[in-house]
Amino acid sequence: MTDSRTWLAAIVDSITDAVTSTRLDGTIVTWNRAAEDLYGFPASEAIGAAAADLLPEWADDIGAMLGAVAAGQTIRFGDGELTRRDGTTISITFMASPIRDADGTVVGQVSVAADISAHRRAEERFRQLVKGAPDGMVIVDADGVIVEVNAQTERLFGYPAEDLVGRPVELLVPDRFRSTHVGQRKAFLGRPTVHGMGVGLAISGRRRDGSEFPIEVSLAPLDLGPDKLVSASVRDVTDRQRAELDLARARDEAVAAAQLKSQFVAMVSHEIRTPMNGVLGLTDLLLDTPLDLTQRRYVETIGSSGRALLTIINDILDFSKMESGKVELVDADLDLRRLVEEVTGVAAELARDKDLTVSGYYPPTLPQLVRGDAGRLRQALLNLVGNAVKFTRRGTVLVTAEPAADGAVTFAVTDTGIGIAPADLDRLLEPFAQGDDQADRRFGGTGLGLTICRSLVELMGGRLEIDSAPGEGSRFSFTVPFPPASTDGVPIGGGLAGRRMLVADGSPATLRLIDEHARAWGMTSTACADSASALAALRAAAAAGEPYDVAVLDQSMFGADGMSVVDAVIAERGPGPPRVIVLTSGAYLSDLVAKRTGSVDVLARPVRLSDLYDSLVQDGRRRAGATRGTAPLAPAAATVLVAEDNEVNQLVAIGTLAALGYRCDVARNGLDAVRLAGSGTYAAVLMDCQMPEMDGYAATREIRRTGHRVPIIAMTAGALSEDRDRCLAAGMDDFVTKPIDRETMRTVLERWVRARPVDHPRRDVRDTVAGRLALLRNHQPPAATDLAGRVLAAFREGVPERLDAMAAALRTGDAEPLCRHAHDLVGMAGHLGTEDLAALAQDLQKAARDGDLATAGEVVHHLRAEYARVAEALSDLA
Incomplete structure (x- = not known):
């Protein structure tokens, strides 16, 4: 028993709260170490003394407590002030419970007291923070009753604090939201650390006068002892929402203005390009006729002036696209070596009448193929070489491309021209700026070329750098990162070792x-x-x-x-x-x-x-068909349909095609174009997009709907990428812009007229397939079960599967499976006699073997359309 009492005493002494006990007359019996610290009296002095004598300011409370305990009650004081022996005052919580003997008679009381001064100080600091907070602060208990508000809350909602404390927090919420607010509040109190209502909730508040206003509420749980409280920070966001609406309105107006400007620039470009097509086209045709020297000089001047105007139009159009952020890069395999050679060749042509040596250089270590936008890279370099030739009277222009770190390539255009003064370098890249006023007068131009070039370079992840000195020349360079290509290039160099x-x-x-x-x-x-x-x-x-x-x-x-x-x-x-x-x-x-x-x-x-x-x-022998300086002739008897309503443009198209060796017919509107294209006698159709009766887009869709695969080439004054996308989406195969350049037209026609056979009237595909199936049924072995049906089912299931597989191969840039699936499709289509489908599959097989994924993508598009037509025609066959 002695050991038990010793053990019990040790337990009581180890408790961090003050634990004491008294008889019913108030005589102190036990006093643990924590009580010594709390009250300031040692146990030796406290035990045996009357509690009221030690704590005289609590004498009345102690008497009432002993009376209540004697009656069997437990007494709790949530908060009280205690003056300790040393005179300091602390805040405590206190609880007293009766002590009973074996018979159940109350013989004394045991009390537990704890110092909560630090907690109270923290509460006071929080209260002061709440009062001084710039936002409204509302403290709510677990039942949703407001415990405390600050002055800002009074100002926000129009209630004095005494009208809010003790009232449900839903008083501050509009009537229509009150029922849902109760559920949200309870959910937050149940899981305050994870519930989504915790931070930055945008809701409506309700003022005393019934008016509503937008508020943002942030909630946080408060740890204030046994009570569950929630702090709500309330901010009036009326001004912010008004500012956001004004900003959104201003942004929309700016976007609308930018769109209007882009539309205006595009419209002006279109309207200028249409007559310019007549000016430049007829100028080229006129130069093919006998002229004396004076006449030829006048005509050449007209042509060069027109092309200068066209360059200005293109610059303004490009700048407008850059400014509106509408330029997007194409991600495709790019032949760097060929591109450098092309740009160098253009520079040489520009410098034809100058005392200039134009050279290009790239080392053998330069990768042949990378992933990038060839068009935009070419445009940036052509801007630079154009300037280099323009501002260099004699000397050299050099175009280089050299590998840099981490797969990047550094491009540079260096010239021995007039150079740029240091003071002019910064403003040189600004829109419409040039090196100096004299340059503006002597060389002309819009001053947009370098701005466009810089934007393109930055869009590709590089930075345009300039190194120049007046009278010595300039070097413009940029470094662009390129990911590796999806396929390997075809290297040259075999068969020369040892020579x-x-x-x-x-x-x-x-x-x-x-x-x-x-x-x-x-x-x-x-x-x-x-x-x-x-x-x-x-x-x-x-x-x-x-x-x-x-x-x-x-x-x-x-x-x-x-x-x-x-x-x-x-x-x-x-x-x-x-x-x-x-x-x-x-x-x-x-x-x-x-x-x-x-x-x-x-x-x-x-x-x-x-x-x-x-x-x-080849020991001097050129490759077949590649004689230098001689333009390839058009295929014999190739006839092109020109769909164009403008008589001047008709005249230009007819003359250009005749100069290239093609015959042509003219359709004056879209309806005529559909009717004539259906005859199947044309190698290609040049389709103007804006015509009366039926425009070029609708005409193309109608031609494709009837199943004709004749190549359709858009011939439009629209020069934006959206114009090209719209043409391709309508079913056209290619795109040339007005004014029509003869060499561009030659290249495009060679691409399509030589690649595709002339469309001939088809035999009904259903009749052909039905005949093949009948033949299979007539000759199938006796033991075979519906061989024709199995072949038809395999066709219906296999072709879509292979079309999907082809699309997947195109996405990964893998030509090998593309070629394999095309080979399978040739056989499947051939078995049933779907000749056009088989021909397209053969085109795809050739493009895949050549690694020409761009053409392959176009053929897959036509394959899907052709299969849809065939499937519809065969829908009732079994």
Whole structure:
């Protein structure tokens, strides 16, 4: 028993709250250590003393407590002030319970007291924060009754605090929301840390006068002892909502203004392009007629002036698209090497009448294919080379592309032109700005080219940089990151290993380009920067019995007659004269050299490596159909339907097609176009988009609905990407903008007229298939079960499956499964006699084998349309 009492005493002493006990007369019996700390009296002094003597200010309360305990009651004081022995005052909670003997008689009381001063101080600090808070603060208990509000709440809702405390919080909520608010409040109190009502809830508040206003409420649980309370921060958001509405209205007005501006620019562009098509088209046709020198100069001036106006229109249109954020990049495989060569070729054409050497360079380490937007990259580079040629009277223009870190490529255009003053560099990239007023007068232009270029470069993830000095020239460069291509490029260079080549060129960039790539192809290359060293190297090699297999020579270093070095090389008659490849920017040399010897080939500057490789591996023989300087002729008897209502544009189209070797018929509106295209006699249709009776879009949809696969090429003055998308969505195959450029028209027609057969009237596909099925049934083996039905079912199930698989292969850029599925489809379509479907599948198979995924995508589109037509025609067959 002694041990039990000792153990019990130890337990009581270890309790952190003050635990004491007294007899019913108030004499203190026990006093734990926490009581010593709380009251300030040691146990030795307290035990045996009267509680009322130790705590005289509580004497009355102690008497009443002892009376209540004697009656068997438990007494609780939630909050009280106690003056300790040292005179300090603390806040406590107090509870007293009766002590009974074995008979159940009350013989004393045990009390527990706790110091809650820190808690009360925290409450007071919180109360002061609530009072001073800029937002309304409402404290609510677990039953939704308001416990406390601050002055801001009184101002927001128009109630004095005394009219709110003790009232349900729903008093501040509009009548129509009160029932749902009760449920939300209870849900928050049940799970205050996870409920979605906790922060930034936008609701309506109700003022005392019944008016409503928007408020934002943030709720948080309060830990204030045993009570469950919620703090609600209330903010009037009337001004904010008004500002947001004003901002939204201003944004909508700005968007509408931008759209209106874009529509206006597009409309102006369209309206100018339509007559410009007549001006430039007829100018080109007029230049094909006999003219005296004065007449020719006048006509050429008309053409160049018209093209200058067209450039300004294009710049303004591009700038408008940039400004409105409507330019989106296309993600497709991009041939970097070909693009650099194309841009360099354009620069050379621009510099044709200037004393300029235009060169391009990229190292063998430059990846051939990457993923990117070829059109936008080309546009940025063409802006730069256009400026370089414009502002450079003599010297060089160099276009380069070199690998950078992490798959990026650095492009640069360097010139030896007039240069740019440091003070003009910053404003040079601003819209409509130019280097100085003199440049504005001397060279003209809109001042938009570099702005457009910078925007395009930034859109591609790069930054345009300028390094320039007045009188010395400029270097514009940017570095763009490119992800790897979905397919590998087709490398060139095979079959040349071990061959010896000498290259002599006055352009360091061209010399480096040819020399480095020749070495990459496995050749032994000697590079010479002048004609004297070239001749010396040729003679030394011949004397050593190791003559060069080929010499690549720059015509510009040959001398006055353009033939001195060529003659000297051919005269070297050692074990065998080397083949000579002459690089020239003058077409006249081709005829002169061709008359001298078959061992001389001529390539245009700036040289394309693919052309150089062709010449090297074929010993001077060009590839079939690629004779330089001669435009390929149109397919024999090819007739094109021109759907155009404007008589001037008709005249331009007829003349352009005749110059390209095509015959043509004219449809004056969309209805005529549908009727004539249905005859199946046309190799292609040039479709104007805006015509009376039926526009080009509707006409195209009608032609496609009837099942005709004749290529339809949009011919429109609309130059926006949306215009192109709308044409393709209507079922057209390609898109050319007015004014019509003859070479562009040649390229587009060659793409479609040569790729697709002329549409011929079809035999009814249902009759053909029905005949094939009947043939199968007549010849099926006796043991076979409905062979024709199984073939038809396999067709109906297999074609959609393969079409879906083709679409998946196109998304991943994988040509191999595309080719395989196309092969399967050829067989399935052929078995049933669906000839057009089989022909399309063959087109797809060829495009997939060639790696031409762009054409493959278009063919898959036509395959789906053709299958839908066939499936509908066969719907009643079994």
